[in-house]
Amino acid sequence: HKKAIAEAVIATGNTLLLCAISTAIGFYAFVPTAYVGASELGLISGTGMLFILLASITVLPALMILMPEKKKHLLPLPIGKSIALFLVRYPRHIVAGATISLLVSLTLLPRVSFDANPFNMSDQRSQSVRTAMRLFQGEHSPWTISVLASDRQEAQRLAARLRQLSEVKSVLTIDSFIPKNQEEKLEQIEDMALSMPPPPEQQKNRPVDWYQQDKKALADLSRALDKKMNADDVEAAELSAMGNLAREIHHFQKLLTNPDQGAVLFDHLDSALLPDLAILLHRLHTLMEAAPVDLSHLPKDLISRYVSKNNQYRIQVVPQKDLRDLHNLENFVTAVTSIAPQATDQPVTVLAAGKTIVSAFKTASILAFILIALFLWIVMKTWKTVLLVLLPLLLALCYTMAAAVLVDIPFNFANIIIVPLLLGIGVDSSIHVIHRMRELREINIHILETSTARAVLFSSLTTILSFGTLSFMHHAGTAGMGKLLTLSVILMIACTLIILPAYLELRSPYKKG
Incomplete structure (x- = not known):
């Protein structure tokens, strides 16, 4: 039991060291970027990879030694052999499909966008976000x-x-809050003030004979209307309007049967025709006293x-x-x-922040590829092997960006972290597969029938399960990150365990005999 664990550590130690350093380099490439979040992510993740390496070759073997020994042998997955046979029979078709997919992806890359709007990363069902969205749709934009x-x-x-x-x-x-053309407007107000009658004096008590005065005024109005309607110079429209008014007045006069009932009716008439007239006239006279505003x-x-x-x-x-x-x-x-x-202000800072982040991740990704390629070349001594290691990673990145365009998931402040994560996962998986295929050069066993393929698959599946749960969150940014990470890891599995072995069936010097 102890001997088998020691042999496993010796056999995988070099590969683990190579994977850890390559992944750490990829993360450390984000440290010098202008985006503080990416810089700190790179520093923490890169250092974390070194601690993980240390734990993998010390703590993990020690724990396995302490665990009870199991006599049961693991059997290869039946599906692995089936896929292996498919890859051996149709490698050209798989490589051709991957090439066509790559060309299509390259045509979609210019449409990849970065959404810097923080509102689109929030819970779209929350009241605050819905209110903000309505403001954007209206005349008064919050930005x-x-x-x-x-x-x-x-x-x-x-x-x-x-x-x-x-x-x-x-x-x-x-x-904008100071009136324009004040001199002209003040002159117009002065002209209006000259033609305004004096404000009515507010009477505290009605005169004793107010009812008789109102009744007499109404009768005078009725007679004046009758006289006007009998004139010859009245137009048809005016005659019709005066006739309607005269009929209403006659009807009202018939209701005035006694002073008590008439007083109530006159009060209703005053409220209907002249509500708060005195107050309004006083306010109007106050407005006529306007002065220049500065x-x-x-x-x-x-x-x-x-x-x-x-x-x-x-x-x-x-x-x-x-x-x-x-x-x-x-x-x-x-x-x-x-x-x-x-x-x-907000539009400028949002746009500038988006450009800064995109620039930072572009620079860091290119730097990471270059540094990882140089390190792998120093270790592996051949550019052909380096390109084989980086091939699944490049394909997965292109496929992921194209898929983001097709499913309409723009990059944002949250899901942009898939770039360094995909670098780490992709480099690790490719190195493990290439290293194991070297060992299988003279053995009649396909890579998909080995424990290495199972390890790569299960490791990727655990990543999918951990990040996939984020897809169900209400927070749009976190949910989008979970969806895009799940999609990218699935594509990485396909590139590492299907496309790479199929390509090696055609061209690789490590093709099994």
Whole structure:
């Protein structure tokens, strides 16, 4: 039992060391990037790989020695032999299919996008996110661009230029809250005030004969209408309107049978025709006393939004289109920054953060490939073997990005971590398969019939199960990460255990005899 464990450690030690260092290099390549999250992920994961290596060759064998010995031998999976026979019979078809899939994937790569909108990563069923989405659809977008000007005149000049952009719906400055053309409007108000009658005096008590006065006024109105309707110069439309009014007045007069009932009816008539007329007239006279409005008349809270304590003026730029669309966001930010390079706020930071992350992961991925390839070449002494190790990884990355386009899962702040994870998983699996196929060079056993294939498969399946559960979460970012990771690991299994062995059946010098 102890001897078998020791032999297993000796046989796999070099491969484990090679896998650990290659994977650590891949993770460490993300340390110098500008994205702090990726940098810390690379440092933690790369160092973690070295601890895992140490535990795999020390703690794990020790635990296996302490466990009771099992006499039962593991049998090869029947499905492994079936797939192996299929690979031996149809390697050209598999390689051709993989090549066609690669070409299709390459055509889809330009459509790969990065969604930097944090709202799309949140729980889409939460009330806050639904409210934010409704704001995006409305006229008042929650995302605007802010530009700072050194003085009020510069703010006015920049605002005038920004209003001419087709991507801009409106531009707000502190001057937007001060009425325009005040002199002309004040003159118009003064003219209106001259023609306004004096405000009515509010009477605390009604006169004693108010009922008789109202009744007499109503009778005078009725007679005046009758006289007007009998005139010759009345138009048909006016005659019809006066006739309707006269009939209503006559009907109302018939209801005035006694003073008590008439008082109630007159109160209802006053409420219906002239509600709060005196108050409204007093308010109108107050409005006629308007004076010029300047910055000092605005609320302090409003001023603080657009004027800083050191007298810098803020210009708020409102977008014309929905900024949830990446194309609209890019056009809006590009147009505004072309006039005001110092522009900032949510649209600018979101777009810049997305570009920074994409650039960081591109640079780190290229650096990781180069460093891993150099390390493998130093160890394996041949570029052909290095390319065989990296082949499944490259294919899986291309297939994953193409699949992300087809299933409409854009990359974001959460699922972008599949790139370093796929590097680690892919390099490990490829090294184990290539190393074992070297050992099987003179043995009539296919790689899929070995424990190495089972180990690669089960290791990948545990990764799928652990990350796949994230797909059922309400948080859209976490769920998308789980889906994309599950998809990428499945593609990695196919590339490592199907496409690579099929290719080696045709070209590899390690093809079994």
